[in-house]
Amino acid sequence: MNSNISLAFQACRREKRPALITYTVAGDNTKNNSLKILNKISKYADILELGFPHNTPIADGGQIQGSSHRALKKGIKLKDVFQIVKKFKKKNPAKPLILMGYYNVIYQSGENNFLKDCSLSGVDGLIIVDLPYPENHEFAKKCKKKSINFIQLLSPTTSKERMKKIIRDSHDMIYYISMLSTTGGKLKISPKEILKNYNKIKRINPKKNLVIGFGITDKTISALKSANGLVVGSLLCKTIANSLKMGQNPVTKLDKVVYNLKKKIL
Amino acid sequence: MSLKIRRNIPLIDQHDKNFMYGGKFGGNFIPETLKKPLDDLTKLFAKLRKDKKFLKERDLYFKDYVGSPTPFIKLENLTDYLGGAQVYAKVVSEANGGAHKIYGATVHCLIAKKAGKKYIIGDTGAGYAGKMLSMAAKKFGLKCKIFMGAKDIKRQRPNVEAIKKNGAEIVPVTTGSQTLVDAVSECMRYWVSNCDTTHMCVGSTVGPNIFIKICAWSTAQISRELIVQVKEEFGKIPNKLKLINCVGGGSSAAGFWNEFINTSAEFIGVEAGGPKNSKLHAAPLTFGSKIGILHGAAQYVIQDKEGQIGSTESISAGLDYPGISPLHCFLKDSKRASYTSASDEEALEAYKLVSRLENISPSLEPSHAFAEAIKLAPKLKPFEVIIVNSCGDSLKDKDIIKQKLGSYVR
Incomplete structure (x- = not known):
């Protein structure tokens, strides 16, 4: 049976456009608001990534650190994250939702326990930033057994040999990190250059859904639209931070920003 | 197991x-x-x-630039004062730069x-x-x-x-x-x-x-020097030898112990216990923290049930770290080394005593190790030997010491 994730990519392919993938942090700026945000932006986004916050994130830039910090300060717990997912999926059962975070949170919860909660709440996929291949091999297998997509990451430093192995071990979606950067960095190389690398990876296995993330904003997204999917995260976290600063409602602000992003890739 | x-x-x-x-x-x-x-x-x-x-x-470079070997000295006055084991120091703070x-x-x-x-x-x-x-x-x-x-x-x-x-x-x-x-x-x-x-x-x-x-591998130089110095001083490695070192991340202790792994020397690591009346500390091994992932490695680390890394507190900035080297976790669980902690107050007292009695003045990090030596020495026999790694000099802590004790004496 096709997963929600591969169905989403198939639908986008039919419309000849990339999948729009958003990233927001569970509990930013409150549990309720982060659920409302998911409900709103799911009108435009094809796949939703939801961060479960960690307080020592080694691969995230300032904006996502800020989001995680706001969420943790409000006391978000893992069980709240699953509640948010559950409520969202009840309303939007076909919309793919991917949890993203750091391994220690899973480790403390226990891998099996964590995956059970994923299944019960309807999580479609997982991105674990600090569990690279081949260390993730066993965990990825466990995910597959539970019909949860384990999403492998590739970066500009990944060798071709390594890419081949990772792609062979991948499920329905692979995430290509556009440049050497933490999340939210300014694009250091041109979209053209990114796409050149992207196409090289695509050639290894053209059937795999390969998405690009890191440094993508409303300014750069349209130049990358030949990819299978594009992830926007820090821009959204920044939008929340700014709207809070200005005393505006982050939910309506985010709704607008994601709507605009979608327009740019149609 | x-x-x-x-x-x-x-x-x-x-x-x-x-x-x-x-x-x-x-x-x-x-x-x-x-x-x-x-x-x-x-x-x-x-x-x-x-x-x-x-x-x-x-x-x-170690010889000409770092300055090798660093001195190995008997702390005669401290030994007399404590009245028990012989107390020595490996004065690593004499290395170029002071640590x-x-x-x-x-x-x-x-x-x-x-x-x-x-x-x-x-x-x-x-x-x-x-x-x-x-x-x-x-x-x-x-x-x-x-x-x-x-x-x-x-x-x-x-x-x-x-x-x-x-x-x-x-x-x-x-x-x-x-x-x-x-x-x-x-x-x-x-x-x-x-x-x-x-x-x-x-x-x-x-x-x-x-x-x-x-x-x-780099800090192992400390014990490469020390094992030679110990053999020179005692003719052999003493049967009852304790090597005491502070541990934050654990770099100086790992280097201080490395060459003694296959000897009968006893290793004691001293973590930062934090202020006496505070619940916060930087001693994951002493207080039984669970294994977690921090900075790319699995280790005992101060954290909450959800895996969020916990807050720490210590007077010593060098020991103020929620995790501890995987090497020390391994040494602890293999029972090759034992770990304890000293409070901020005990470390300050140790700094004061050692600086007053001896020509060395340990920084607040090794003062934690001295605090343990001061506790242990009086309970031991005169043929027993304690060596403390004095891996930093108090000069860098003069502001904190002044604030806590009113004056700074080196």
Whole structure:
């Protein structure tokens, strides 16, 4: 049976456009608001990534650190994250939702326990930033057994040999990190250059859904639209931070920003 | 079940193919982007440590630049005062720059040169790792950036000034607790973005496996010297010998103990217990913290049930770290070393006593180790020997000491 994730990519392919993938942090700026945000932006986004916050994130830039910090300060717990997912999926059962975070949170919860909660709440996929291949091999297998997509990451430093192995071990979606950067960095190389690398990876296995993330904003997204999917995260976290600063409602602000992003890739 | 240390294999090489010590500590829990730079560094280091020319170069720098061997002295007055075991100190603070961090800094700069990197970055807590890296970087002609928590910048002024004088840039880290843990995170993030041009030095035996290895391999110089000095002093390794060392990340202790692994010497690590009346501390081994992942490695770490890294508190910036080297987790669970803690107050008292009685004045980090020696010595017999690694000098702590005790005497 096709997963929600591969169905989403198939639908986008039919419309000849990339999948729009958003990233927001569970509990930013409150549990309720982060659920409302998911409900709103799911009108435009094809796949939703939801961060479960960690307080020592080694691969995230300032904006996502800020989001995680706001969420943790409000006391978000893992069980709240699953509640948010559950409520969202009840309303939007076909919309793919991917949890993203750091391994220690899973480790403390226990891998099996964590995956059970994923299944019960309807999580479609997982991105674990600090569990690279081949260390993730066993965990990825466990995910597959539970019909949860384990999403492998590739970066500009990944060798071709390594890419081949990772792609062979991948499920329905692979995430290509556009440049050497933490999340939210300014694009250091041109979209053209990114796409050149992207196409090289695509050639290894053209059937795999390969998405690009890191440094993508409303300014750069349209130049990358030949990819299978594009992830926007820090821009959204920044939008929340700014709207809070200005005393505006982050939910309506985010709704607008994601709507605009979608327009740019149609 | 207790873990086993395999004989005839260096401590740093006791890991399995997944780079885990005892199957549960260490590893490489890192973002994909760092896989290749870490692999490259691992291969380079494996080659260099077998390369006779490189070893010669290292030894030459250790001798002429770091100053080897550092003194090994009997603390006659302290021994008389405590009335029990004979108390000695390995005065590592006599090394160039004033602490053991010079070993790792020198080796990392040598490696950076071999790797053809022009930039070097490092984290620092007490400021020693930063000071030494900036010093060595200057000597080797590398551009240097030091990541330091804003709170530590305030409390370790003398070292901050030294870093600046050496021409390095200090990057203040204002996230989280603004101490060492955040400095290490920020330094790693910077490396994720700049690993193509920049070499990273981790200041202690923490982080992804290769950094643990390079650091402990470098500080091992301490025990290479010491084992010779001990044999000279006693004719052999005394049957009842205790080697006491403070542990934060654990770099000086790993180096202090390394050559004694297969002897009968007893290892005691002293963690930072924090203020006497505070629930906060920096002693994950003493207070039974659970295994978690911090900065790319599995280790005992202060954290909550959800895996969020916990707050710490210690008067000593160098020990103020929620985790502890996987090497020490392994030594603890294999029962080769034992670990305890000293409170802020005990460390201050120890600093005061040692500085008053002897010609050395330990910084607040080794003062934790002296506190344990002061507790233990009176209970032991005169033929028993305690050696404390005095791995830093109190000068850098003069502001804190003045504030706590009213005056600073060195």
